[in-house]
Amino acid sequence: MAVVSWNTRELLSRCLESLRADVDAGLAAVWVVDNASSDGSADLVRREMPWATLIEAGGNVGFGPAVNLVAERTDSPWLAPANADVAMTPGALEALLATGEREGAAIVAPRLILPDGETQQSLHPFPTLAFTIAFNLGLFRFSRRLSERYCLDGKWDPDHPRTVPWAVGAFLLVRREDFAGVGGFDAEQWMYAEDLDLGWRVAGSGGTTRYEPRAHVRHEESAATNAAFGDEKATRFMGATYRVIRRRRGRVVAALTAVTNWVGAATRLAWLTPLSRRNEYWAGERDNARAWLTAHRRAIRAALT
Numbered sequence: 001m002a003v004v005s006w007n008t009r010e011l012l013s014r015c016l017e018s019l020r021a022d023v024d025a026g027l028a029a030v031w032v033v034d035n036a037s038s039d040g041s042a043d044l045v046r047r048e049m050p051w052a053t054l055i056e057a058g059g060n061v062g063f064g065p066a067v068n069l070v071a072e073r074t075d076s077p078w079l080a081p082a083n084a085d086v087a088m089t090p091g092a093l094e095a096l097l098a099t100g101e102r103e104g105a106a107i108v109a110p111r112l113i114l115p116d117g118e119t120q121q122s123l124h125p126f127p128t129l130a131f132t133i134a135f136n137l138g139l140f141r142f143s144r145r146l147s148e149r150y151c152l153d154g155k156w157d158p159d160h161p162r163t164v165p166w167a168v169g170a171f172l173l174v175r176r177e178d179f180a181g182v183g184g185f186d187a188e189q190w191m192y193a194e195d196l197d198l199g200w201r202v203a204g205s206g207g208t209t210r211y212e213p214r215a216h217v218r219h220e221e222s223a224a225t226n227a228a229f230g231d232e233k234a235t236r237f238m239g240a241t242y243r244v245i246r247r248r249r250g251r252v253v254a255a256l257t258a259v260t261n262w263v264g265a266a267t268r269l270a271w272l273t274p275l276s277r278r279n280e281y282w283a284g285e286r287d288n289a290r291a292w293l294t295a296h297r298r299a300i301r302a303a304l305t
Contacts, residue, residue: 007038014087015084081185105175108209113218129256269293
């Protein structure tokens with residue numbers, strides 16, 4: 001278990017306490033990589049969780065590179081990258097391990113549960129150019145089957161176990177052989193989209209990602225990144241995504257994907273603006289479209305340079 005920590009001391013404490021039963025049962029060994037927190041997170045681990053192995057990175061090396069530090073020092077058949085803002089529920093890790101062995105999956109993703117009890121939108125399609133065009137044209141609205149297949153927001157059944165393109169990396173179970181086979185997390189992906197990048201490379205090597213809804217993991221979504229990036233979070237997320245596309249599919253495809261998203265957001269803003277005068281719902285949709293338009297515009301440079 002590789003828990004990456006940055007200035008979320010109380011959530012880190014909750015995370016580690018939730019793992020104690022699995023450690024005592026021999027299911028997990030816990031490593032914490034602290035990315036130079038200033039809130040006493042490292043001291044907490046040393047003082048109160050001596051059963052966890054602490055690595056002090058000496059700076060904020062990012063999520064993927066921090067997990068790689070643990071991978072270099074361990075040899076277990078499975079590796080579990082985790083944010084410090086997650087908490088395991090009883091039986092979750094056991095269910096994930098069983099699914100991974102039964103399905104022969106390279107990656108197993110749990111059901112992430114948000115603070116309000118809702119299931120997080122944690123499963124996603126790969127952002128290919130074809131998918132991006134179809135999505136921005138609204139073609140998936142006409143097919144419930146395709147919306148379910150691609151796990152579009154609000155259009156998929158979270159109770160249904162399935163093989164998916166990729167899953168959010170707040171918590172994942174990754175087969176060591178597959179992780180090593182693709183070279184681990186890309187060190188160039190400092191923050192955001194490292195889970196997309198890993199899932200894409202694993203799929204390219206023939207591995208699969210499996211979603212196991214019986215494994216519940218509580219998630220205080222974006223606890224660290226909200227504090228770090230604030231209103232710039234969406235821009236940074238899209239910039240990281242476009243950098244992945246550029247490295248894996250080339251600059252032209254990355255640029256076309258970014259421009260397609262920008263045009264789509266601009267079009268949605270145009271038709272939502274008059275509707276926004278009717279009620280608060282449409283006003284909220286307009287503001288959301290405006291925010292994504294800004295994020296795509298600012299992030300386009302990442303697709304080109």
